[in-house]
Amino acid sequence: MARLSWGHINVNVTRLEDSVAFYELLGFTVLMPGIPYLKLNQTKPEILNPEAAAALNLPLETRGRACIMQLNRGFPKLDLTEWGAAERETATALHNQDTGIVRMCLASENLEKDYRELLAAGVRFLSEPKQTEEGKADIAICQDPDGSLIEIIQIYPEKWV
Secondary structure (H helix, E strand, O other): OOOOOEEEEEOOOOOOOHHHHHHHHHOOEEEEEOOOOOOEOOOOOEOOHHHHHHHOOOOOOOEEEEEEOOOOOOEEEEEEEEEOOOOOOOOOOOOOOOHHHHHHHHEEOOOOHHHHHHHHOOOOOOOOOOOOOOHHEEEEEEEOOOOOOEEEEEEEOOOOO
16 A cells, blocks of 8 residues: 655746745745756756656656745645746646646635735635635635636634534
């Protein structure tokens, strides 16, 4: 039986600087200004390590740049990757009803306050915070610069019984 633990979540982005700034608004910090095992850095596009390109099922000579971010030194880490224009395929962001991993969820101790602060900073939300079934949680969904969905949740475990 496999014994796995969290590693990272990879988010492909259009402009690395915009995405780093957005995730910093959510409380993330840059842990590493690159991804060494891929031979990518945060400042200028590099050719992906050939073995990594094969493992990731990407064409040889794929170019990109990236960084690893973290939230409170915890796991999973967040790998932001900007592929070169020639390598990037145009795709639309997933929606909540799509198949696959459509959003990540971050916990808040005060969703209303976090919502107001992020909204004032220019973060796009799909709606204001909403209370869920029997007040067990409040949620709001925002979007990163490329439209990826991030759920922010404040849970009330005492109501889960």
